[in-house]
Amino acid sequence: MTAETALEQAIRRFADELGQHTTLSPNQFDTWLRDRLEGLERLALPQPSLRDAFRKQCFDLCAYTLDSSYVLRRLRYKPLGYGGDYEAFDALYQSEGISFWDAFAKRQNAVKEFHQVAQLPLTSSRVLLVRPVYRGLVNNLTTFEQIDIVEPEPEAIQFAKELFADVSISFYERLEEGHHTYDGIYAPQLLNRLSSDALPTVLSVLWERLEPGGVILLYQLQPTYALRLFMKWCLDWTLEYHEQSHLENLCQTLAASVRVEQHGDWLRLELQK
Numbered sequence: 001m002t003a004e005t006a007l008e009q010a011i012r013r014f015a016d017e018l019g020q021h022t023t024l025s026p027n028q029f030d031t032w033l034r035d036r037l038e039g040l041e042r043l044a045l046p047q048p049s050l051r052d053a054f055r056k057q058c059f060d061l062c063a064y065t066l067d068s069s070y071v072l073r074r075l076r077y078k079p080l081g082y083g084g085d086y087e088a089f090d091a092l093y094q095s096e097g098i099s100f101w102d103a104f105a106k107r108q109n110a111v112k113e114f115h116q117v118a119q120l121p122l123t124s125s126r127v128l129l130v131r132p133v134y135r136g137l138v139n140n141l142t143t144f145e146q147i148d149i150v151e152p153e154p155e156a157i158q159f160a161k162e163l164f165a166d167v168s169i170s171f172y173e174r175l176e177e178g179h180h181t182y183d184g185i186y187a188p189q190l191l192n193r194l195s196s197d198a199l200p201t202v203l204s205v206l207w208e209r210l211e212p213g214g215v216i217l218l219y220q221l222q223p224t225y226a227l228r229l230f231m232k233w234c235l236d237w238t239l240e241y242h243e244q245s246h247l248e249n250l251c252q253t254l255a256a257s258v259r260v261e262q263h264g265d266w267l268r269l270e271l272q273k
Contacts, residue, residue: 124184
């Protein structure tokens with residue numbers, strides 16, 4: 001049996017078993033899932049040119065099981081994955097976890113921690129929010145003097161406008177020349193979406209908009225978190241990961257005072273001007 005055939009058979013077996021193993025206890029299921037996905041990853045490593053094709057095959061074969069979940073269905077299909085996660089996460093936080101897959105997602109540490117990240121831990125008066133998680137903002141926004149949101153997805157802007165109909169917020173698809181400056185900038189999903197080439201430019205633009213004494217808060221999901229392989233093989237998501245030393249060096253080029261903290265599966269960076 002060739003390595004390619006062995007991986008294809010392992011993918012088919014995994015997809016067939018995925019729906020059958022939902023009767024396991026949560027801990028048993030999570031262990032089974034992690035073991036199977038680690039096995040697929042090992043089989044795929046010697047075949048880098050075929051990995052994307054095999055991941056796509058796994059994505060397609062898991063559809064019958066995973067698409068039964070509203071949240072996972074939204075996360076699986078782009079642009080409703082990256083572009084639509086504003087609504088998927090919102091639905092997940094509001095759900096009672098009665099479906100198997102919603103409960104599965106909610107009990108993962110990275111998801112629980114991100115729910116806390118979404119609560120906007122800023123005390124600034126003029127804030128810029130870059131692709132925030134909107135439900136986490138509901139109880140916070142009235143405390144700010146000025147709120148601007150940068151959100152490149154028009155659907156996300158419309159969603160937020162309906163959610164915050166009674167709050168004065170300005171929305172932008174990109175930062176424009178001569179735009180406002182801020183004493184707080186919050187971008188919880190930015191680092192995992194930017195390549196190493198794009199990151200210095202974007203951070204420099206944000207830094208220019210920050211007033212002296214102001215703070216930029218950034219978070220990065222670490223590559224060791226439990227759902228990483230599930231996202232790759234079952235959701236067709238890939239995130240960017242940046243070495244902590246690289247991030248710290250980049251922040252120092254801005255002459256920023258940097259504080260880095262580990263928050264479970266997340267890395268928190270606070271840049272002060």
